[in-house]
Every structure is written in C-alpha cells, then in structure tokens.
Amino acid sequence: MATVPPVPETRVLAVASHVRTTLQYVGNKVAVFVLQSMGCDVAALNTVQFSNHTGYQQWKGSRVTAQEIEDLYEGLKQSYLDDFDMMLSGYIPGAEAVTAVGKIAKELKEKTKETPGKFFWVLDPVMGDNGRIYVAEDVVPAYKSLLSSADLILPNQFEAELLSGIQIKDMESLTHAIQVLHDTHRIPHIVITSVNLSAPDHPDSHLSVVGSSMTSTGKARLFKIVFPAIDCYFSGTGDMFGALIVTRMREAVSQVPGLGDKPNWLSDDSTPTLELPLARAAEKVLASMHELLSKTSQGMTAIVERTRHDMTEAEKADQKKLQLVKSKGAELQLVRNLDCLRNPAIEFRAKEM
Amino acid sequence: MATVPPVPETRVLAVASHVRTTLQYVGNKVAVFVLQSMGCDVAALNTVQFSNHTGYQQWKGSRVTAQEIEDLYEGLKQSYLDDFDMMLSGYIPGAEAVTAVGKIAKELKEKTKETPGKFFWVLDPVMGDNGRIYVAEDVVPAYKSLLSSADLILPNQFEAELLSGIQIKDMESLTHAIQVLHDTHRIPHIVITSVNLSAPDHPDSHLSVVGSSMTSTGKARLFKIVFPAIDCYFSGTGDMFGALIVTRMREAVSQVPGLGDKPNWLSDDSTPTLELPLARAAEKVLASMHELLSKTSQGMTAIVERTRHDMTEAEKADQKKLQLVKSKGAELQLVRNLDCLRNPAIEFRAKEM
Numbered sequence: 001m002a003t004v005p006p007v008p009e010t011r012v013l014a015v016a017s018h019v020r021t022t023l024q025y026v027g028n029k030v031a032v033f034v035l036q037s038m039g040c041d042v043a044a045l046n047t048v049q050f051s052n053h054t055g056y057q058q059w060k061g062s063r064v065t066a067q068e069i070e071d072l073y074e075g076l077k078q079s080y081l082d083d084f085d086m087m088l089s090g091y092i093p094g095a096e097a098v099t100a101v102g103k104i105a106k107e108l109k110e111k112t113k114e115t116p117g118k119f120f121w122v123l124d125p126v127m128g129d130n131g132r133i134y135v136a137e138d139v140v141p142a143y144k145s146l147l148s149s150a151d152l153i154l155p156n157q158f159e160a161e162l163l164s165g166i167q168i169k170d171m172e173s174l175t176h177a178i179q180v181l182h183d184t185h186r187i188p189h190i191v192i193t194s195v196n197l198s199a200p201d202h203p204d205s206h207l208s209v210v211g212s213s214m215t216s217t218g219k220a221r222l223f224k225i226v227f228p229a230i231d232c233y234f235s236g237t238g239d240m241f242g243a244l245i246v247t248r249m250r251e252a253v254s255q256v257p258g259l260g261d262k263p264n265w266l267s268d269d270s271t272p273t274l275e276l277p278l279a280r281a282a283e284k285v286l287a288s289m290h291e292l293l294s295k296t297s298q299g300m301t302a303i304v305e306r307t308r309h310d311m312t313e314a315e316k317a318d319q320k321k322l323q324l325v326k327s328k329g330a331e332l333q334l335v336r337n338l339d340c341l342r343n344p345a346i347e348f349r350a351k352e353m
Numbered sequence: 354m355a356t357v358p359p360v361p362e363t364r365v366l367a368v369a370s371h372v373r374t375t376l377q378y379v380g381n382k383v384a385v386f387v388l389q390s391m392g393c394d395v396a397a398l399n400t401v402q403f404s405n406h407t408g409y410q411q412w413k414g415s416r417v418t419a420q421e422i423e424d425l426y427e428g429l430k431q432s433y434l435d436d437f438d439m440m441l442s443g444y445i446p447g448a449e450a451v452t453a454v455g456k457i458a459k460e461l462k463e464k465t466k467e468t469p470g471k472f473f474w475v476l477d478p479v480m481g482d483n484g485r486i487y488v489a490e491d492v493v494p495a496y497k498s499l500l501s502s503a504d505l506i507l508p509n510q511f512e513a514e515l516l517s518g519i520q521i522k523d524m525e526s527l528t529h530a531i532q533v534l535h536d537t538h539r540i541p542h543i544v545i546t547s548v549n550l551s552a553p554d555h556p557d558s559h560l561s562v563v564g565s566s567m568t569s570t571g572k573a574r575l576f577k578i579v580f581p582a583i584d585c586y587f588s589g590t591g592d593m594f595g596a597l598i599v600t601r602m603r604e605a606v607s608q609v610p611g612l613g614d615k616p617n618w619l620s621d622d623s624t625p626t627l628e629l630p631l632a633r634a635a636e637k638v639l640a641s642m643h644e645l646l647s648k649t650s651q652g653m654t655a656i657v658e659r660t661r662h663d664m665t666e667a668e669k670a671d672q673k674k675l676q677l678v679k680s681k682g683a684e685l686q687l688v689r690n691l692d693c694l695r696n697p698a699i700e701f702r703a704k705e706m
Contacts, residue, residue: 009689039688080660083660310433311433328432335389335395336392
C-alpha cells in the first residue's frame with residue numbers, strides 16, 4: 001500500500017442522496033467512500049434519506065428540505081467544521097434544495113475571496129439522461145442560475161443540452177455547447193461525461209468524455225478521451241466519477257507550482273491542452289472507472305448465482321425478485337478493489353480536439 | 354498498496370449509532386469506514402440518527418425504535434441483502450432496541466445452523482465506563498439475556514463487572530470474571546478492552562487488554578497484551594476497536610484450515626494460547642490502534658491551531674467554543690492513515706496469563 005495518499009490534505013463537503021441501510025453503494029455512500037479512500041476528510045450532507053417502507057415492498061426516500069440543508073450547514077459552521085477545500089454536489093431533488101446548496105457554495109467562495117483557489121466547487125447537475133428529465137422541471141433554471149459560481153461542472157450529454165440550450169447531435173454541436181457554457185456562465189472547467197456520438201476515430205462500441213478548461217479570454221481548450229463501453233448496467237457510476245474527479249483534479253493542480261493559488265485553478269494560456277490538470281485528472285478517473293467496472297462486471301455472475309442458490313423455486317420465477325438480485329449484482333465492487341481507485345493503469349489517453 | 358485486502362470476502366452487518374452530518378468519525382461512521390478499508394462489504398444499521406437542532410447550539414439525536422430496526426432488517430431480507438458472514442453491534446440506546454438487534458443476530462445464526470461457523474456475532478455491550486452507566490438501566494438485563502448468542506464480546510472493565518456480577522479490582526478478579534462469563538453464558542470468545550489495573554509486569558502508565566477463547570469444556574485460555582497509554586481523549590476508539598477485531602478475527606481464522614467451519618470458530622484444545630486466532634487478532638488490532646492514536650495525537654495541535662486562527666478574540670475566550678475546537682482535534686485521523694489499519698507493525702505481543 002502506498003504510504004502517501006493520492007491527494008494532499010483535502011476537506012470535502014459532499015452533497016448527495018444517501019441510502020440509509022443497504023449494501024448498495026449508491027449516491028453519497030459511493031462518493032464518501034471513494035473520497036475517503038483517496039485520503040479526503042469528508043462531511044456528508046445527504047439530500048435524501050431513504051428508509052424502508054413499512055410495507056417492505058420498496059424503499060421510501062424522504063427529501064431533506066431546503067431549510068434542513070441550511071440548518072445542517074449552520075451546524076457545521078457552529079462547530080468549526082466548515083473549513084472545506086472543495087465541495088462536490090450531486091443529486092438534489094427539488095429547486096429550493098438546489099438553491100440552498102448553491103447558497104452554501106457561494107458562502108464558502110465568499111469566505112475565501114482573499115485567498116483565490118482556496119475553495120473549489122465541483123457541480124454535477126443531475127437532472128436526467130437520454131432525453132428524459134427525472135427531477136422537477138424547475139430544477140433546470142435553479143441550476144442555470146448557479147453555474148457562474150461553479151468551478152467544474154459534470155453534465156452528461158443530455159444535461160449539457162439542457163444547460164446550454166444547444167441540441168447535441170454530433171461532436172461539432174457538442175463542442176459548441178461547451179463554448180456556450182464557457183461564454184454564458186464563465187464556467188472555468190467542464191467535463192461532459194459518457195458522450196455517445198459516432199466519430200471517425202473510434203468504433204461505435206466506444207464512449208467518450210469531452211472536457212475543456214477555458215483560457216483567460218474564455219476560449220475552450222478541448223480534449224476527448226475515448227474508452228470501450230461495458231455492456232452492463234451499474235449503479236452509482238456518476239457518484240464515483242464525481243468523487244474521483246474531485247481528488248484527481250486536486251492532485252493534478254497540486255503538481256503545478258502556484259496553480260492552486262490561482263482563481264478557479266485556471267492554467268496559463270500557454271499550457272498545452274493535453275497538459276491541463278483537467279485532462280490529466282480525467283485520464284486517471286477513466287482508468288479507475290474502467291478497471292472497477294470491469295471487476296464489477298466479472299464478479300456480477302457469482303453474486304447473482306450465490307443469491308439465487310438460496311431462493312425458492314417460486315422466488316426464482318418472480319421477475320420482480322430476480323430484478324432485486326440483479327440490482328445486488330450491479331453494485332460497484334469498491335471495497336475489494338482499492339487499487340483500481342488509487343493506482344489505476346492509464347490506458348486511454350486524452351486527445352486534443 | 355497491497356493488492357489483496359487483509360480479509361477474505363466478508364459481508365458485515367454493522368449496528369451502531371450514526372452521526373448524520375459532521376466530519377467527526379464517531380459510531381458507525383468509524384466502524385463502517387474501517388470495515389470497508391479492510392475489504393468488507395458493509396450494511397450499516399444505524400441506531401441513532403443525529404441531526405442538527407434548529408437552535409444550532411447542539412446536535413440532537415433521535416433514537417431509532419425497535420420496530421424501525423426490525424423494519425430495516427426486513428427490508429434487507431426482502432432485497433436479498435441479508436447474506437451476512439458477520440455482525441458487529443455497538444451502541445444501542447434502550448433495552449427494546451437491544452432485544453431487536455439480538456433477534457436479528459439469532460435469526461442469522463438460525464439460518465446458518467446447518468453450516469457452523471458461517472455466521473459470527475461480535476457484540477460490544479456498550480453500557481458505561483469508569484463506574485458510570487450511560488444507558489437506561491434495563492439495557493443491562495437485555496444484554497445479559499443475549500450473551501449466549503454472541504460469539505465474541507468486547508466489554509470494557511466496568512461492563513465486564515456489570516455482565517459477570519464480579520467486582521474487578523485486580524488481575525485475579527478480572528480473570529475470574531472472564532471464567533464466569535464463559536461458564537454462565539457459554540460465550541466462546543471474550544476481550545476486555547482497556548484494562549486499567551496495576552500489575553508487576555508493567556508500569557502504571559500502561560494499559561492492557563485481556564482476552565480468552567474457551568476450551569471445549571469451557572475453560573478460559575487467557576492472554577494479556579500490555580501497551581502504553583496515550584494521555585489524550587479520542588472519540589470513536591471503541592468503534593474502531595470493534596471494526597478491527599471483526600476483520601482481524603476473520604483473517605486469523607481463515608489462516609487455520611477448517612477452523613472457519615467449526616461452531617463459534619473455537620480452536621482445538623491442543624492449540625497453544627498464544628496461537629489462538631483471538632490473540633493474534635488482538636495483537637494486530639492494538640498495533641493499529643496505537644499507530645493511529647499516535648498519528649492523531651501528533652496531528653491534533655495543528656488542527657486546533659488552524660481552527661483557532663480563523664476565530665475572533667471573543668470566540669477564543671469562549672470555553673464552550675474552545676471545547677468544540679478540541680473535539681474537532683480529537684477526531685481519529687483515519688483517512689490519511691490507511692497504512693495503520695492495513696499494515697501495522699506489531700509491537701506489543703500477547704503474553705499467556
């Protein structure tokens with residue numbers, strides 16, 4: 001085991017949903033474990049508390065209200081536990097709660113205005129996927145009004161469309177959407193996760209992420225990383241991506257003298273695109289993701305078989321019950337694979353666009 | 354980083370209190386992180402949900418009721434997530450909740466009665482310390498009635514008195530208490546944590562743990578590990594001890610062919626005391642504890658200074674606020690010191706008594 005954690009000392013406020021009592025690594029449970037395993041001190045602010053419905057047939061989540069979010073944060077402040085270096089925000093159900101989280105981020109920014117770079121907000125604007133919104137409609141404008149305070153945003157392809165107003169149908173419109181986001185909201189760093197567009201430089205079975213850190217004049221510096229898709233559903237991948245990019249961005253920035261003291265950790269205009277900390281961070285994140293998803297996929301069959309072994313014939317014939325077993329197999333196999341998180345082998349390199 | 358986790362694949366149900374939103378590693382937050390870092394899959398069943406009181410001046414915890422504990426467990430069962438190898442139970446406030454947790458343990462035992470050794474319950478009977486009970490009085494008989502279902506119990510010196518009815522004033526009465534616990538409740542494995550008794554073989558600035566795994570006829574096989582006390586208050590040490598002994602016991606048992614299939618993981622009568630898995634596990638646990646507490650103690654001043662730096666003079670003069678800052682410094686420094694957990698150097702060896 002490496003004696004030195006991958007990241008310098010980092011205190012992170014992680015805002016996301018939380019599954020109260022299950023083995024499943026979803027939402028903040030994934031994010032918190034990944035952040036801690038990479039060496040971050042984490043305060044978890046959970047936006048949803050799931051608990052078991054008394055009918056036993058389902059898990060019932062109760063949303064934390066905007067007021068509760070404010071109270072919880074006030075509690076951290078009162079106990080002198082608000083000295084955060086970074087914040088990662090994920091799934092937040094409801095516009096008021098989004099606004100409350102934005103208020104926290106703005107306050108943390110304001111507190112460090114004399115010391116640029118001291119606080120960095122990674123915002124995953126979770127709203128939907130594949131053309132379908134799965135939050136309330138008013139969450140979209142709530143996120144839009146916060147974008148100018150974020151340092152790095154992590155929309156998927158559909159969320160990038162919602163935020164930029166640009167329909168993404170090819171790489172050209174995708175890069176246009178990124179430039180619009182830089183222009184309109186002055187977002188310093190953008191990563192579009194899981195881009196599923198054909199391109200001449202890779203087979204259709206591959207996905208890509210496209211990222212950019214803007215120049216001092218707001219011009220996009222675009223890179224792309226192509227990686228093979230794993231044909232399998234996993235839960236918690238977005239949360240894992242967010243937690244990993246937080247740590248790897250922090251690590252990459254700490255390796256460039258003085259960069260951590262610059263506003264928004266924005267590299268000099270002379271920095272070649274492929275040497276941008278964001279590009280180097282994204283390479284490591286994707287390496288970890290690919291290794292961990294491969295391991296999870298390999299272990300899935302054994303978990304499903306082991307669980308089916310203890311089921312009655314009637315249970316095995318029940319599609320709903322089989323679905324539960326599949327969900328169990330789709331949990332990210334994090335705890336036995338810390339190596340994938342901390343020391344991944346980089347296989348997929350960033351390319352300039 | 355070691356590529357292989359210290360323990361074989363292990364699914365653990367961890368029952369303890371939970372701090373909902375704070376940086377502090379207390380209760381199940383400590384236990385879950387330590388278990389995960391050692392390679393265990395963990396389902397956390399939290400007996401207390403702390404949240405911030407709207408008055409901001411304190412954290413308010415709400416107890417989970419016995420019914421809620423049963424419901425949460427029922428939910429795990431319905432989702433086929435109850436295939437646990439081990440269970441660790443810690444702080445449970447209230448006799449009814451203790452009984453509900455005991456019912457879960459008994460059910461998990463019953464489920465594996467055809468496959469001895471398949472389920473192992475580590476019970477930390479949290480009731481009090483230094484002569485003072487800090488749970489409801491009826492928690493004591495509730496624990497007593499469960500002892501015969503536990504595989505390993507982790508009372509401190511005072512809790513061992515409460516459970517055995519023997520007043521512990523020296524090493525002789527301590528070992529008598531252990532024999533009584535073996536005799537009365539057939540508890541296979543016992544570790545008395547933090548024994549603070551003078552003994553001719555160590556200076557008074559040292560503490561010890563005393564453990565025993567009984568023979569087939571219920572006779573204690575006693576060992577002692579002496580270690581230097583660190584003069585400092587830390588929070589969460591009991592939870593850390595519990596989580597570490599779960600993993601190290603599992604590891605030590607897995608290294609003895611066939612032992613994992615024996616009822617209660619009880620070693621042959623021919624096994625020398627110092628080769629008992631419990632003795633070997635306890636050595637590793639204490640090594641980890643000592644390294645981690647030393648690191649925490651070293652880092653404490655810097656945390657307190659850094660926090661004081663941001664305080665106003667009025668705040669610095671407020672004893673209550675200074676206490677909050679001290680609490681912050683007393684948090685176990687877990688995330689940056691995974692090495693202490695996974696690869697501790699064993700300094701303090703078990704001795705036969």
